[in-house]
Amino acid sequence: MTAIIEIFIENWEAFLFATGMTLKLTAVSLVLAMVIGLVFAFFKISGSKILYSIAQLYITVIRGTPLIVQLMFLYFGIIQLVVLPAFWAGALALAIHSGAYIAEIFRGSIQSINRGQMEAARSLGMTYPLAMRRIILPQAFKRAIPALGNQFIIGLKDSSLVAYLGVSEIYGTALYAQAANFQPFETYMVAGCYYLVLVIIFTWLVNKLEQRLSVEQSEVTK
Amino acid sequence: MIRIKRLNKSFGSLHVLKDVDLSVSEREVVVLIGASGSGKSTLLRCINFLEIPDSGSDEISIMGQTVDPQKDNLNQIRSEVGMVFQHFNLFPHRSVLENVTEAPIFVRKLKKSAAVDMAMQLLEKVGLADKAKSYPDQLSGGQKQRVAIARALAMSPKIMLFDEPTSALDPELVGEVLQVMKELAKEGMTMVVVTHEMGFAREVGDRVYYMDEGKIVENGQPDEIFSNPKNERTRAFLGQLL
Numbered sequence: 001m002t003a004i005i006e007i008f009i010e011n012w013e014a015f016l017f018a019t020g021m022t023l024k025l026t027a028v029s030l031v032l033a034m035v036i037g038l039v040f041a042f043f044k045i046s047g048s049k050i051l052y053s054i055a056q057l058y059i060t061v062i063r064g065t066p067l068i069v070q071l072m073f074l075y076f077g078i079i080q081l082v083v084l085p086a087f088w089a090g091a092l093a094l095a096i097h098s099g100a101y102i103a104e105i106f107r108g109s110i111q112s113i114n115r116g117q118m119e120a121a122r123s124l125g126m127t128y129p130l131a132m133r134r135i136i137l138p139q140a141f142k143r144a145i146p147a148l149g150n151q152f153i154i155g156l157k158d159s160s161l162v163a164y165l166g167v168s169e170i171y172g173t174a175l176y177a178q179a180a181n182f183q184p185f186e187t188y189m190v191a192g193c194y195y196l197v198l199v200i201i202f203t204w205l206v207n208k209l210e211q212r213l214s215v216e217q218s219e220v221t222k
Numbered sequence: 223m224i225r226i227k228r229l230n231k232s233f234g235s236l237h238v239l240k241d242v243d244l245s246v247s248e249r250e251v252v253v254l255i256g257a258s259g260s261g262k263s264t265l266l267r268c269i270n271f272l273e274i275p276d277s278g279s280d281e282i283s284i285m286g287q288t289v290d291p292q293k294d295n296l297n298q299i300r301s302e303v304g305m306v307f308q309h310f311n312l313f314p315h316r317s318v319l320e321n322v323t324e325a326p327i328f329v330r331k332l333k334k335s336a337a338v339d340m341a342m343q344l345l346e347k348v349g350l351a352d353k354a355k356s357y358p359d360q361l362s363g364g365q366k367q368r369v370a371i372a373r374a375l376a377m378s379p380k381i382m383l384f385d386e387p388t389s390a391l392d393p394e395l396v397g398e399v400l401q402v403m404k405e406l407a408k409e410g411m412t413m414v415v416v417t418h419e420m421g422f423a424r425e426v427g428d429r430v431y432y433m434d435e436g437k438i439v440e441n442g443q444p445d446e447i448f449s450n451p452k453n454e455r456t457r458a459f460l461g462q463l464l
Contacts, residue, residue: 119272120311120370124325124377125301134328138315 004186011177011190018173019194025091025159025169030152032095037102044107055103062100068161070097075165090162098155105151109144110136142213149206153199160195170194223248223381223412224269228280231264231273238264239275240436246381249410253423253444256433257459262416265433266383269414270303271296285380301329304374308386310366312358318345318369319354322376330377337376344372348402364395368402375406382406384415420463424448432456 008015043055062070074093078084084092113136121131163172174191178184224246231239239261246252254262267273268282274291275282282289284299313321322341326332332340345351348368358366367387374382384403388396400422407413407426417423423430424444431441432453440453451457 114311116307116309116311117313120305120307120313122297123270123272123300123303123305123307124373125297125329126325127297130328134324135313142315 003183004189007177007181007183007186008190010181011173011187014168014173014177015170015190015194018168018170019198021087021167022156022159022169022194022198025087025094025162025167026152026156028091029094029159030098030155032091033098033102033155036095036099037106040099040103041106041110044103045110059100059103062097067093067097067158068164071161071165086162086165086167090159090165090167094155094159094162097158098151101151101154102148105144105147106140109140109147112143113139145206145210145213149203149210152206153202156198156202157195223250223285224414225281225283226269227282228278229265229268229282230276230279231261231268232276238436239268242436242438244431244438246412246414248412250428251407251411251413251415251426253427253430254414254416254433255418255420255423255430255459260433261436262433263385266305266385266414266416269381269383270300270305272305297329301325301377302380304377304379304382306367306370306374306382306384306387308389310358310363310370310390312366312370312373314358316357317354318350318356318358318361321358321369322373325373326376341372341376344375345369347375347405348372349398362395363391364398367391367399371399371402371406381412381414384413384417386416386418388417388419418463420448420460432459434459 040055040058043051046052071090071093074096075086075089078089078092117135117139118131121135122128126134159169160171163169163175166172168176170191174187178187181187224244226242226244229239229242229244230237242261242265244252244265254265256262264273268275269284271289271291285302287294287299289296289299312318313324316324319338319341322344323334323337326337326340327334330337342351342354345354348371350365350368350372353361353365353369358369361369371387387403388399391399396419400419403413403415403422404426415422415427427444429441430444430447432439432447432451432455434455440447440451440456447456448460451460
């Protein structure tokens with residue numbers, strides 16, 4: 001136990017910096033993943049066979065291969081075309097990975113909105129994109145929040161794999177530290193605690209958001 | 223206002239509308255009656271192109287303009303034709319007021335203040351001005367349907383379509399919705415109403431069409447149809463109801 005506390009104290013600066021890196025990596029990749037997910041969700045519901053197949057192929061390949069393979073493939077693949085810092089290569093790979101899952105989350109939540117909503121919007125003369133933006137997506141997004149929150153937590157933990165590209169986020173920092181102090185058990189324990197605290201905070205935030213959105217609608221005039 | 227000639231509509235191999243002719247003149251209230259599955263709602267939904275008629279259909283013209291669903295701007299036509307649904311289809315994430323102002327602001331590009339003024343007048347008209355800030359879940363079925371009528375009227379439509387507007391309501395709430403519809407009819411709105419409310423059809427309708435198995439079997443003045451139906455199937459249908 002004292003060894004763990006010692007390692008915590010010895011490395012607190014490195015881990016604080018690493019936490020910032022993990023959060024940055026997670027935030028960037030998830031924002032990109034949402035955009036990718038939304039685009040591919042629309043591909044799937046577009047009614048076009050070609051777009052549907054493209055989305056289906058993307059989702060199948062991403063879900064069917066390990067993230068670490070995708071990460072390495074993309075990093076060493078991209079490096080031959082453009083010079084991309086490890087951080088961005090990692091963020092991009094994470095985004096492409098989460099995007100596949102988020103695409104399915106968005107598709108499901110969009111399709112779960114009653115058809116009558118689209119019909120009512122169209123009957124008022126709205127174009128399809130306008131009806132999507134103003135009527136369907138706000139409702140679908142709200143419905144997607146629990147599943148998205150879950151995906152975000154997975155994304156946060158998956159960011160640890162970017163350590164293998166040489167990015168000093170939490171897990172990467174633990175890798176270096178344990179190589180120097182020869183105390184892998186304690187060092188990884190500390191790294192695990194950092195992730196655990198981040199995930200607990202994140203879960204709390206998602207719950208708050210969910211509560212606020214359901215309150216907004218039901219208690220305005222009560 | 224509406225002229226339909228030999229309209230056909232199929233869903234896959236199911237032939238729902240068979241050579242339907244219908245014409246509605248300005249200020250006329252046309253009521254479509256018939257058993258479930260007879261094609262009344264599909265016919266109504268073809269008028270604002272929520273369903274696209276089969277290509278073999280002869281003609282649909284709305285407000286004197288023959289419409290080609292492949293080429294013409296259907297959004298433009300829909301913005302002139304209001305529709306009220308059986309299940310209201312209010313936007314649950316928007317307040318009552320926002321439900322009414324949504325299309326005027328985003329389709330008609332009205333200024334927000336002008337849209338709000340107009341929406342408040344319409345809500346006043348349907349007796350729900352005090353509910354402007356409420357959300358749809360907080361309303362009764364009858365109130366929801368009256369908001370839906372106000373929402374459709376906010377686009378200043380030339381024609382209003384009603385698809386079984388009272389079928390999903392508790393019996394004691396039907397009256398308030400029919401009352402609003404009667405007032406609209408009195409003001410001279412052109413209306414096509416699919417309904418099972420025979421009292422309404424008789425009192426407000428200028429012309430009643432009876433549909434069966436995708437065809438219009440009989441049409442005429444409400445009094446003729448209700449007291450002296452010529453067709454045997456019309457007689458059988460009305461016999462079941464009365």
